[in-house]
Amino acid sequence: xxxxxxxxxxxxVIFASVFWWFPPRGDDAYYHSVSAVxxxxxxxxxxxxxxxxxxxxxxTGSFAPTVYAPIPMAIQGGxxxxxxxxxxxxxxxxxxxxxxxxxxxxxxxxxxxxxLLVATP
Numbered sequence: 001x002x003x004x005x006x007x008x009x010x011x012x013v014i015f016a017s018v019f020w021w022f023p024p025r026g027d028d029a030y031y032h033s034v035s036a037v038x039x040x041x042x043x044x045x046x047x048x049x050x051x052x053x054x055x056x057x058x059x060t061g062s063f064a065p066t067v068y069a070p071i072p073m074a075i076q077g078g079x080x081x082x083x084x085x086x087x088x089x090x091x092x093x094x095x096x097x098x099x100x101x102x103x104x105x106x107x108x109x110x111x112x113x114x115x116l117l118v119a120t121p
Contacts, residue, residue: 011099011102012095012099015095015098015099016092016095018095019088019091019092019094019095020088020091020092022091023085023087023088023090023091024087024090024091024094025087029087029090030087032076032086032090033080033086033087033089033090034056034086035068035073035076035086036073036076036077036079036080036086036089036090036093037080037086038053038055038056039073039074039076039077039080040077040080040081041053041055042077043077043081049070049074051063072093072097075093075096076089076090076093077089079092079093
């Protein structure tokens with residue numbers, strides 16, 4: 001159990017590398033990656049929490065991204081700005097969400113086994 005605690009710092013590195021090399025694919029992942037890129041574009045235009053994205057639907061615009069909570073959209077947008085890739089930003093935000101949930105459970109229970117139960121999908 002002591003080895004498991006000392007190797008706990010490897011888990012974020014493993015998650016980040018797995019979601020970096022194998023980002024989520026599929027229709028929903030595509031939609032989220034486009035949302036992350038559009039969030040960056042809205043920031044470049046001066047809107048912090050945009051209510052309308054004019055780059056959607058072939059340039060006609062859409063209100064669709066406003067149905068999501070602004071903090072996860074901002075995290076995905078920030079990651080998309082940092083790595084310059086929407087799909088990898090979605091994968092890294094998924095890894096961050098899993099690690100945050102695992103850390104919250106670990107802090108709530110103070111057991112390493114509970115941390116690994118949540119951290120592994």
